[in-house]
Amino acid sequence: MAKGEETRQFIIEKAAPIFNTKGIAATSMSDIMEATKLSKGSMYVHFENKEVLACAAVDHNMKVLGNKLHSELAKSKTAKAELFAYIDFFSNPVHPPVIGGCPLLNFGTEADDTNPIVKEKVNSGIKYNQQLLGSIIKKGIEKGEFKPDWNAEDFATVMFAMMEGGHLISRMSGNNEKMQVITKTLKNLIEENTI
Template sequence: MTKGEETRQFIIEKAAPIFNVKGIAATAMSDIMEATKLSKGSMYVHFENKEVLACAAVDHNMKLLGNKLQSAISKAKTAKGEILAFIDFFNNPLNPPVTGGCPLLNFGTEADDTNPIVKEKVNGGIKFTQQIVENSINKGITNGEFKPDWNASEFAVIVFAMLEGGNLIARTSGNNDKMNIIIKTLKAIIEENSI
């Protein structure tokens, strides 16, 4: 990695949590300058404008979330264990795996009407996340862990929607009570479809 690439990566790593906490619109380049201790000129050498940096920060946050999720799932020895690990990974929105909470929820909510580039990035992240669940269910059906008629793609949508909804409720209410109900419900559905 060249010195320029290192600096660019340093800026992204410092900017990513700021964008995830404050949002794209509310984050100023001065916030990033303060965090990096770099001048405005240095910032603009590496990023044409705030939007370019924001897109890089979105990518970084989603990659960080994805890597941590994959690491948690990889420890499971069965397809059922993978799905349970997936659900448990998101069980405490008040102590999220990525600073500021779920970047899919944060950036998706902000960008749905304002930023088509970020909206598409988040949509790709949602599809990727749902595919993880779908793949584990299909693997479990093949392995004889799950009932053969369990609709993997429908459950993947349900899991994602319920966990993100629970995330929103928990972070706005300041407690995990509703998320605990959601996790209990999801695990009951998994049990119903287990052999």
Template sequence: MSKGEETRQFIIEKAAPIFNVKGIAATSMSDIMEATKLSKGSMYVHFENKEVLACAAVDHNMKVLGDKILMTVGKAKTAKEELFAYIDFFNNPLNPPVIGGCPLLNFGMEADDTNPVVKEKVNGGIRFTQRVLENSINKGIANGEFKPDWNAAEFSTVIFAMLEGGNLISRISGNNDKMKIIVKTLKSIIEENTL
């Protein structure tokens, strides 16, 4: 990696949590300059404007989240363990796996009506996550772990939506009580579909 590429990556890594915590609109280039200790000129050598940097920060946050999900799910020995690992990965929104909380939720809510580029990035992240879940269910059906008539696509939507909703409720309320209910419910559905 060249010196310029290293500096660019350094800026992204410092900016990513700031954007995830404050949001794209509320984050200023001076926030990033303060975090990186770089001058405005140095910043603009690597990113032509805040929007370009914000898109790189969204990508970074989602890659961090995706890598952590894959690492967590990858340790499981069965399809059921994969689903439980995924649920447990998100079971404490007050101590999120990515600084600032789930970037899909954070950036998705901000960008849905205002930023079509970020909206599409988040949509891609949602599709990726649902494919991971669907693949686990289909694997479990194929190896005889799960009922053959379990609809993998539908449950991948349910599990994703319930955990994201629980994330929102927990972060707004400042406690995980509702997430505990969601975790229990999701695991119960999985048990009902386990052979």
């Protein structure tokens, strides 16, 4: 990696948790300069403005989250275990796998009416997660783990929405009590559809 690319990546890695914690609007280039110890001129050599850096930070946060998630899912031997691993991975929003919490929820809430580029990135992430869950269920149906009439797409939508809602409730309340209710409910629904 060339020196310029290394510096650019360094800036993204330092900026990503700040944007995910404070939000795009509340994060200033001064915040990033303080975290990186780089001058304003150095920052603008690599990113023409805050919006370009914010988009790179969104991508980075989602990539980090996705890599951690896939690492956990890869340990599972069955489709049911994969679904449970997905649930467990997101079951502690008070201490999330990515600094600042779920980037889909954080950036999606902020960008839905204000930033069409970030909105599309988040929408793609949402679709990806729903397709991932749906494909795990379909794989389980094909292998005879799950009931053949289980609607994979519908459950994937419900599961994703419940997990994101639980994340919001937990972050706002400062505890995981409601997320525990959601994870238990989802696991029971999966058990009901297990052969």
